[in-house]
Amino acid sequence: MAAHSTLVIKVTAGADVPERCSQAFTVASVAAASGVPVSLWLTGESAWFALPGKAAEFTLPHAAPLPDLMAAVRANGRITLCTQCAARREIGAEDVIEGVRIAGAPVFVSEIMAEGAQALVY
Template sequence: MSRSLVIKVTAGEDAPERCNQAFTVAAAALASGVDVSLWLTGEATWFAVPGRAETFELPHAAPLADLLASVLAAGRVTVCTQCAARRELGQDDLIDGVRIAGAPTFVEESIREGAQALVY
């Protein structure tokens, strides 16, 4: 059975350490060969917009843009449907490879056999 990790990050620049931790865990899991699905919700939604991750700074942390790029290259990145709508963001506003999906998709991924879900 293959293990997978579903990570939902609800914080953005409003809680930088919590936000960065979610991206760091996602990248580390991918580097370990784990299937990763990273969900951007709440203020983290903004990091799906081109150029936004590059502006994030946290001392002694890997650049958020690099962490996001590694997840996009080897895993999945999803923006919450409602979170995107509240910020007036559509698919064309997001980085290539980021999808928009809702709660049913999150639940489906989270309860799959072998899945572990984390929320930051």
């Protein structure tokens, strides 16, 4: 991956599939901490983590705390909550934690189609 490439990660799992969820956040945070531009998309059940306090409720043995992983991504990348996922859960822009934006499929497609972008789905 070129130094300017963005790693776009779409996480669909939340507390319902904790290992897959944790893997997505771990990969995103490690990449961001390594200087890789990261765009983490919260979709499906992971949408709840855009709300204050929800990441702190997530637990998985031998996994880094989700709030720490999210903080690493927010510090060095971008977190986006899917527009439709937010609407289905009645989450508005005023509800999400600082540093989380709400955007839809056109923005996601634009990001994954950008030159050099790499995409992962969990």
